[in-house]
Amino acid sequence: MKLAPVLSTTLLTVSFLAAQDLTITNARIIGPDASVTERGSILIRGGKIASVAAGAPSATSGQVIDAKGMTAMPGFIDGHRHINTGPNEKQQMQALLEAGYTTVLSGGGPAEGNITLRDHIDKGLINGPRIIPSGSLRLNNNTPENARAEIRKMAGMGIKFTGEIALTPIPGPSEKEIEILRAVVDEAKKAGVIVQVHAVSSRAMVAAVEAGVPLLVHLPNKDWVSKEDAKKVADAGTKVLGTVSFGSPVFGVFADDNKPRFRDGKPWPEGIVDGVRLGEEAGYMPVNARTIWDAGAVLGYCTDTTYDPKAGLDHELKMLNVMFSMRDLIKMMGPNTASYIQMGDRLGTLQPGKLADIVLLDGDPLEGYWNWLKAKVVVKGGTVVVDKR
Numbered sequence: 001m002k003l004a005p006v007l008s009t010t011l012l013t014v015s016f017l018a019a020q021d022l023t024i025t026n027a028r029i030i031g032p033d034a035s036v037t038e039r040g041s042i043l044i045r046g047g048k049i050a051s052v053a054a055g056a057p058s059a060t061s062g063q064v065i066d067a068k069g070m071t072a073m074p075g076f077i078d079g080h081r082h083i084n085t086g087p088n089e090k091q092q093m094q095a096l097l098e099a100g101y102t103t104v105l106s107g108g109g110p111a112e113g114n115i116t117l118r119d120h121i122d123k124g125l126i127n128g129p130r131i132i133p134s135g136s137l138r139l140n141n142n143t144p145e146n147a148r149a150e151i152r153k154m155a156g157m158g159i160k161f162t163g164e165i166a167l168t169p170i171p172g173p174s175e176k177e178i179e180i181l182r183a184v185v186d187e188a189k190k191a192g193v194i195v196q197v198h199a200v201s202s203r204a205m206v207a208a209v210e211a212g213v214p215l216l217v218h219l220p221n222k223d224w225v226s227k228e229d230a231k232k233v234a235d236a237g238t239k240v241l242g243t244v245s246f247g248s249p250v251f252g253v254f255a256d257d258n259k260p261r262f263r264d265g266k267p268w269p270e271g272i273v274d275g276v277r278l279g280e281e282a283g284y285m286p287v288n289a290r291t292i293w294d295a296g297a298v299l300g301y302c303t304d305t306t307y308d309p310k311a312g313l314d315h316e317l318k319m320l321n322v323m324f325s326m327r328d329l330i331k332m333m334g335p336n337t338a339s340y341i342q343m344g345d346r347l348g349t350l351q352p353g354k355l356a357d358i359v360l361l362d363g364d365p366l367e368g369y370w371n372w373l374k375a376k377v378v379v380k381g382g383t384v385v386v387d388k389r
Contacts, residue, residue, distance in 0.1 A: 009284060011271060012016045019046050020044075020045075020046050020047040020188075020382040020383065021044060021046070021061040021062025021063070021066075021375060021381075021382060021383050022044040022062045022063050022065065022067070022356065022379065022384070023041065023042070023044065023057060023060040023062060023063070023064045023065050024041060024042040024044075024060070024064075024065045024067055024358070024360070024379075025056060025057065025062050025064065025065070025067065026039055026040065026041075026066050026067045026068055027039070027040055027041065027067035027069075027070060027072040027360065028040070028067075028069060028070065028071040028072065028364065028381060029042065029071075029072045029350060030071060030072065030073045030074075030350070030365060030366075031052075031350070032332060032334070032347075032349040032350075032351060034326075034327040034330045034331070034366065036366070037052070037053075037054050037374065038054075039054070039055065039069070040052065040054050040055065041053055041056055041057040041062070041336050042072060042350065042356075042358065042377060044061065044062070044379075044382045045060055045061050045062075045382075046357040046382070047355065047356055047381040047382035048352075048354065048355055048356055048382070049068075049350060049351060049352050049353065049354050049355075049356050050350055050352060052087075052350055052351065052352065054291055059195060063210065063384070064383075065360075065377065065384070067360055069367055070255075070360040070361060070362055070377070071360065071361040071363065071364055071371070072350060072358055072359075072360055073330075073334075073350070073359050073361060073365060073366070074077070074333075074334045074347065074349055074350055074357060074358065074359070074380065075100065075101065075102025075103065075129075075224075075347070075357030075358060075360070075379070075380060076100040076102065076103075076245065076301075076313070076333060076359060077099045077101070077102070077103045077104070077105075077242045077300075077301065077334075077337040077341065077347060077348070078081065078096075078101055078103075078105070078301070078302050078303055078309075079105050079217075079300045079301060079302040079334065079337050079340050079341055080105060080107045080145075080164070080196075080217045080218075080241050080243070080302035080304050081104050081105075081106070081107055081302065081303055081305060081306075081312075082106070082107040082108070082109060082304070082306055083104060083106050083107070083109075083114070083117060083302065084109045084110065084113040084114060084117060084131065085114075085116040085117040085120065086110045086113075086191070087112045087207065088136075088166065089117055089120065089126060089128075090126045090127075091374060092128055093117075093121065093126055093127060093128030093129065094126075094128070095255060095308060095309045095310070096128065096129050096309045097127060097128060097129055097289070097372075097380070097385050097386050098310070098375065098378070098386050098388070099307075099309035099310040099312075099373075099375060100359040100361075100372070100375035100378060101129045101309060101314070101315050102128055102129050102130060102342070102357040102359070102378065102379075102380045102385075103130040103341065103347060103357065104129050104130070104131055104132070105132040105161065105302075105341050106132060106133050106161075106163070107123025107134070107163060107164060107217070107302075107304060108134055108136050108163025108164050108343055109134075109136060109163065110136065110155060111133060111134065111135035111136065111155075111157055111159050112200060114131065114133030114134060114135075114159075115129055115133050115157065115158070115159075115291060117133075118131035118132075118133050119155045119159075127385055129380065130357075130380065130381075132160070132161065132341060133159055133161075134159060134161040134163040134196070135150075135154040135157070135159040135161075135162055135163060136162075136163045137150050137151070137154075137155075137165055137184065138165070138166070139166070139167070139177045139180045139181060139184075139250045140166075140177075142180055143180065143183075143184075144179060144180050144183035144243070145188075147180050147183050147184050147187070148183055148184070148186075148187040150190050151184060151187040151188050151193055152187065152191055153191055154191070154194045154247065155191035155192055155193050155258075159193065160192065160193060160194060160342070161193065161196055161215075162184070162188070162193060162195050162196050163196065164192070164196055164197065164198035164217045164218075165181065165184065165195065165196065165197045165199075166198045167181070167197060167198065167199035167204040167208060168200045168204065169199070169200045169203070169204045169220075169222050169274070170201055170203075170222060172201065172203035172204060173203075173204055173205070173207050178207060178211055181197070181208070181211045181213070182211050182212070183248060183342070185211055185212045185213060185344070186212075191217060194214060194215060194292060194342060195213050195214060195215065195326075196213075196215040196216070196217050197213045197215070197216055197217065198203050198216075198217050198218055199213075199216055199218070199220070200218050200219075200220050200221045200222055200274075201220050201222040201223055202220050202223050202225050202226065202229050202330075203219070205220050205225070205229065205233065206229055206232055207325055207386065208231055208238075209236045209238050209306045210232075213238060214237070214238060214239065215238070215239050215240075215241075215340060216233075216239070216240045216241065216247060216305075217241050217243075217319040218240075218241060218243050218246070218304070219240060219241075219242060219244070219284075219285050219288045219289055219292060219304070220284065220285075220288055220295055221246055221247055221276075221281040221284050221285050221288075222274075222276055222281075222284070223284065224284060224287065224288065224291075225288040225291045225292060227291060227295065229382060230291045230294070230295035230297065231295050231296075233292060233295065233297045233357050234292075234295040234296040234297040238297065239297070239298040239299075239336075239339065239340045240292055240297055240298070240299050240300070241299075241300045241301065241302040241340060242285070242289050242300065242301055242302065242316075242332070242335075243285065243302055243303065243316070244285040244289045244316065244319045244320055244323070245263075245285070245288045245303075245315045245316045245318070245320075245374050246263070246272075246281055246285055246304065246320040247269075247272060247280070247282035247283070247284065247285055248281075248282040248309075248315070248319055249262070249269075249279075249282070250262070250263055250268070250311075250315060252311075253265075253308060253311045253315075254307070263304075263305055263315075264306075264353055265307075270331050271279075275377070282371065284289070285319075286319055286322050286323045287323070289323055289324075290323040290324070291322070293324070293328070297338055298336050298340065299332055299336060299338035299365050300332060300336045300337035300339070300341075301316070301320075301329075301333040301336070302316075302335075302337075303315075303316050304366065310373060313372065313373060314373055316328070317369040317372055317373075318369065320332070320369070321368075322365045324371065326365060326366045326367070326368065327366070328364065329365075329369065329372075330366075331346050333367050334348040334349055335348040335349055336348075354382060354386060355381055356379055356380075356382040357379065357380055357381065358377075358378075358379040359375050359377070359378050360376050360377035360378075360379075361374050361376065362374040362376050362377070377388055377389060
């Protein structure tokens with residue numbers, strides 16, 4: 001009896017390592033520029049896309065999936081979600097896959113737990129998306145010297161991203177915060193670590209940009225972003241994640257009682273973290289997203305949620321739909337988010353040479369965001385990790 005779990009784990013590990021060749025036929029394929037190839041095929045070898053073409057492939061490789069007209073899109077990337085190892089990790093990671101996510105950048109938490117979760121998935125102990133770990137670092141009650149040491153420790157652990165480093169939004173970051181942040185940015189460049197900052201007011205956002213921060217995990221949700229400040233972000237090359245649904249109420253996720261709730265299940269708008277007054281955040285973030293986008297900055301996608309992944313996907317897309325077209329969302333969720341996580345050369349579009357992360361949707365994503373919620377098959381690195389046909 002004691003041998004069964006070991007055998008099952010071994011078989012799972014072998015299946016993950018072996019299933020790297022795949023052929024998808026009869027698919028509506030969404031191209032990098034939101035172009036559409038009807039009844040196309042995707043050939044995958046060694047976990048990477050070998051070819052994307054109209055019609056049937058000249059030859060097949062590995063398992064063959066007849067998409068029967070379903071839509072092939074790049075696997076979804078969540079650029080900022082709080083995840084970590086724990087007793088429920090198996091169910092949580094499976095839920096992410098079933099929603100269509102194939103890559104997740106951890107939003108923070110203990111670096112050791114992020115690494116453990118990544119390793120559990122990479123070794124085939126549990127099924128899950130590709131996990132990119134991050135490490136926590138705080139500016140409050142810290143010193144430039146200690147912060148530099150924390151960055152060096154992250155680098156020694158193989159961590160490539162800091163978690164979200166919070167800057168005081170109102171009235172704005174102090175001189176001490178900025179001094180430490182500049183030390184972090186400087187040390188991170190030397191150590192090969194990418195700095196991510198949580199700046200949720202225009203003043204904090206501009207301060208982060210001026211300090212040389214390359215990545216912002218949120219748009220401001222405390223005020224309106226001016227065109228001038230948006231241009232500063234774009235001109236600096238700083239990349240931003242959206243989280244546009246942060247301030248809008250959630251229904252039917254925590255309880256089916258038709259009461260608006262914040263994203264942690266507390267009453268809305270009272271439960272909004274550091275709330276402004278009456279839930280204005282629900283308006284600030286979508287409009288600020290459009291302002292940042294129109295200024296030419298790279299705006300990526302994330303949810304920053306901890307609840308059900310499909311519900312979080314629905315909530316975020318629903319709010320993005322107010323300000324963006326489906327063509328915009330294909331760019332935002334694909335190449336822009338891949339660029340944010342420093343994997344633009346490997347993820348975000350269905351092109352030869354890229355990792356074979358693919359979601360097959362039972363609907364046309366260009367018709368409406370609701371079809372993005374209909375994931376039937378999910379492929380990660382050429383391996384079929386979800387099949388609900």
